[in-house]
Amino acid sequence: MIRKIIIALLVLVLCDGLAHEGQSFAADEDSSNTTTTLAPTIPDSPRDFSCGKSRLGKQILANDGWNYKCQQSGKNYIWVHIDCVFSGITCITLPPNPIAPSIGESFVYPNLGGVIIEFQTSTGDSTRKYVEIATDSRFENIVFTGDHSTFYDPSWRCDVRMCGEIFITNGSPMNAGDKLVGVSSVTGTVWAKVTISNNQGSSSKTFGLVFPGPQMVTPTTSTTTTTIVEQSASEVSNRNVVSFQCRKGKLRKQVSGVNPSCGKGWKKVG
DSSP states (O other): OHHHHHHHHHHHHHHHHHHHHHHHHHHHHHHTOOSSOBSSOOOSSGGGSBOOGGGTTOEEEBTTSOEEEEEEETTEEEEEEEOTTTSOOOOOOOOOOOOOOEEEEEEEEGGGTEEEEEEEOOSSEEEEEEEEEESSTTOSSEEEEEEEEEEEOGGGOTTTSOEEEEEESSSSSOOTTEEESSOSSOOEEEEEEEEEEETTEEEEEEEEEEESSSOOOOOOOOOEEEEEOOOOHHHHHHSOOEEEEEEETTEEEEEEESSOOOOTTOEEOO
16 A cells, blocks of 8 residues: 555656646747747736746737836746837837828826827838817817827837827926917817828827816907998988897907998808
């Protein structure tokens, strides 16, 4: 009986050793290939994705477009996202990918003092991002414009994931190309028109946004003029003189008379 137990224990130890040897060989084989894109994609929480001790210090380019490096966290070895743009680390990249741009969502970030626009675009190419913010949906009362151009090298991977651009509306200093028009800040409900363009095409999208603070009252920059349409004394006595306002963009004028008209390029208000 004792002999059978000893033999069984030896078999278990031998099997366990073979299993560890096989795992070690596989890990070493995987770790030698540091530039291969992982499959399947690393989850959104890379700290839930274990890389193993044998890959410590190795760097990969994952299917989600991000670079990850195997680092130790306590007793665990996990893939940690690398900031290829600002960290100074040379990241694994793919060849430039020319694609037409597309626009995702838009978010107001009060803590950053502005609005962030999501988009996808070409890599290895320059992309222009233009934003207009107005107090009306027709964009007749524009209070902010932002015009940014950026060259995205392949390490940004804006071709496979949404990148973001912030336009400073209420902060200081503002980004180059950001400009408030007739106001000191953007507050309340506004509308934003976004256009993203590159050498492959362009895309536009309009958003309704809500900024902290009271509803904006657009400053009056127009001049008011009064035009009286000449009428004979008999016509004035027999017919009522009417009066109303006309508008042309931000300009306003008062028109009075019998059957008056706003004139070419002007529209009656109300």
